[in-house]
Amino acid sequence: MSVVYSAASNPLDPILSGINSAGSGPVSSSMLPDGSVFKTNFWDGAQTAYDAFYPSGILPAFYPPGANILDLGLPMPNVEQLYLGDGNLSADQQSMPGRHGPYTDNLTELFEAFVMDQPFFTNPAFKFGYVKEGVNWYEAPGIPMTAYDDYGRENPWPLLRVQAIDAAGTVLASNDTVVPISGEANCGICHNAPVDGGNGEATKNLVGEPSTVLDDPQLDAVPLDVSLEYAADLNLIRLHDQKHGTDLQNSTPVVCQTCHYTPALDLAQLGPLGPENDGPLVLNGVTISDSMANGRDQVKHKSMSNVMHSHHGSVTDDNGDKLFPDMPPAIKNDLGIVENFQQRRDVLEATCYQCHPGRRTDCLRGAMSNGGMLCQDCHGNMEQVGNDFTRGVSPATPGKFELGGDFYTNADQPRVPWANEPGCGSCHTGDAMDNLASSANTMVNNVDADANVDGIRLFQAYLTSDAKATPIVPTNKRFAENVIEANNPAVSGPADPRIGNPMLYRISTGHEGIFCEACHGATHGIWPNKNPDANDNVAAVQLQGHTGTVSECSTCHTGDLGNTLEGPHGMHPVGDTSFSNGGHEDLAEKKPDACRACHGVNGEGTVLARAATDRTLSNEGKSITLARGEPVTCTHCHENEL
Incomplete structure (x- = not known):
């Protein structure tokens, strides 16, 4: 069997x-005056950037000079082979659908x-890693x-059709799923010149006049938004040169993470690198x-997360x-x-959505957003996010990384971006019989978005x-991510302090080894999206006939499953x-607490027992x-026997 992908679309x-x-305005367009569509200039500088x-020498092997690399992805190292296999290094490289025939081919x-087995930063220096x-x-x-799609419309939630096929080419299964992509960043609010719509807060610190769209050599050959971003970036690196004595303005293309480490671009999971620890x-x-x-x-610079969040979180007017x-x-x-x-929402747009997508994109778009939660409710404020393992690093103290494994139990251990993150279990701390809602200093969800009493989450x-x-x-x-076991x-x-630490949601598994994301959706887009027609909802609707968590047993199973609690x-x-239809009565008599865990101590129904669809x-x-969202109680059908 093999798995393939191709482009898909949603007529709604x-x-x-x-x-x-985000519902905040018209769809941004990349249509140029001559009727052509601008999609990206990524490949113009990818080989160098x-x-x-x-x-050294690796990327040119995948992006050979002079070769057509359009729509060809960056090579992704096989870390399983490197760390758990024969110790050699290979890489996989994916293509954009239609690469060999743009606008006509969708092979x-x-x-x-x-x-x-998936290694996650298992380098011995990383005391937080696991397999x-x-x-x-x-x-x-x-x-x-x-x-941008083929018509120049900005669409951060394009769909791909994922299919399992057998050796004869027969499609065994098919599902359309979102592949999130956004280039939205709003740095220009502060870093664009006032004449370009900036507020002047950053450009007022420049020596000399700020750069404008007129400084973009490709002005009018690219969408105006691209020229505005170019001007903002130019002002930004000029400020960096002023403050730190660098010469980034004459060292383009500039990728900040070359000096400011981020696990997101540490594709081989090697850790921060520099002249101090370089070698063959x-x-x-x-x-x-x-x-x-x-x-x-x-090695001598703070991480990208630290410099961005800590600096901006402390800036005042x-x-x-x-x-x-x-x-x-x-x-x-x-x-x-x-x-x-x-x-x-205004604070969100003035903080996270200044850099993360964003005011047009609304990357926090799923179940938590539906309930009124925002980024800071999970991650903390900007200075808390920026307080990471590189906080003590400087040119005078290179390599002063704090990489202990006890982040969750030691108040002095700072976080590692992309590794120490909030999880489902941080708010879904248990069931109706055993949870942390009554613990001191917790912020409890009193009711859900449908006005059902909560008090559990x-x-x-x-x-x-x-x-x-x-x-x-x-x-x-019960609702938490997998944890690092002693035999990992x-x-x-x-005595390893990482034992018991949670793994990331995106690689956690549950029922029969199925990934949590397969039933619940992506991290910031947990199903359902509040817009019933949203691309995020397409996968669940195709699988089970309605939006929301994949909860219908018939999605994977056939026939009646009988009386079991093994879901x-x-x-x-x-359903x-x-x-x-009566089958649960014996179980309720023998194991009443198993029912109470979701249906309530007195069988009164809780937010954990809501109907996933009209039934x-x-x-x-x-x-x-039962109406969708209605908590199921004993008294819907008979007397309360709990």
Whole structure:
């Protein structure tokens, strides 16, 4: 069997309405005056800009000088082979659908990788790393996508059709899923010249006049937004040159992460590299490359997350007020409405959405957003996010990294970006019988978005008393991510402090080894999207006939599953089954607490027992109709026997 992908579309795609994903204005267009469509200039500079992120000589082997590399992705190292296999280094490279015939060809492309065990920063220096064993997934790492479609419409949520096929080419399964992509950044709000619409807060510090769109040599040959970003970037590196004595303005193309480490671009999971620890790459006695660092200078500089979040989080205006304000706590009424939502949304757009996509994109778009939660409710404020393992690093103290494995238990251990992140278990701390909602300094979700009483789940992923916004790690793991066990290949011994640490949501698995994302959606787009027509909802609708978490057993199973609690999170079969039609009575009598865990201590129904869609159930000769979102109680069908 093999797995392939091709481009797909949604006839109800909301961008066809002309309004952008955030509902904040018209869809941005990259249509040029001559009628052509600008999609990206990534490949114009990719060979030079990204060369440093590979050992010397590696990227040219995949992007040969003079070759046509358009729509060809960056090579992604096979870290399973490197760290868990024969110790050699190879890479997979994916193509954009239609690469060989743009606008006309939509031939399928192969998922180039199959991963059995996934290493996650298992370098011995990384005391936080682990191996996620038994993932057994097909992977298409680094598929190149652009945020503009063939008609020049900005669409950050394009669809790909993923299909499993047998050796004869027969399609065994098919599903359309979102591949998020956005180039939106709003640095220009401060870094564009006032004549270009900037507010002057950053450009006022420049020596000389700020750069404008008129300084873009490609002005009018690219969309105006691209020229505005070019001018903002030029002003930004001029400020950097002024402050730090660099010469970035004459060293283009500039990729900040060449000096400011980020795990996101550490594709081989080698850690920060620079002249201080450079050397040849030797694998199994063979010299693969003369230089691992290859121009990177990350050992003496703070990480990208640190310099961006810590600096901007502390910047003030002429009145001493923060330019990037702190997020006020949510005020949620008994109907589930966040009464200060607009105030909080304004703060979001003045902080996270200045750099992360964004005001047009709305990358936080799923279930948490539906409930009124915003980025800071999970991650903390900007200075808390920026307080990472490189906080003590400087040219005078190169390599002063703090990489302990006890981030979740030691108040002095700073975070590692992309590794120490809030998880599902940080708010979903247990069930109706055992949770942390009554613990001190937790922010409890009082009601859900449909005004159902909650009191089980949290509205903030960290304690209100925690200065570093450490994600809560629950003792009840019913809804939590996988944890690092004592027998994990990365663990050094029984005293290793990383034992018990949560793994990331995106590589955690549950029921029968299925990935959490397969039923719940992507990290910042947990199903459902509030717009029923959104591309995010297409996968779930195709799989089970309605939006939201994939909860219908018939998605994967056939026939009646009987009386069992072996479903995801200890669930019983859902829908009009023999379990609902009297089959559960014996179980309720013998194991009443198993029912109470979701249906409530007194069987009154809780937010954990809401109907996933409108349902009609049969019980004791009568039909019971449930509306989507309605908590299921014992008394819907019979007397309360709990």
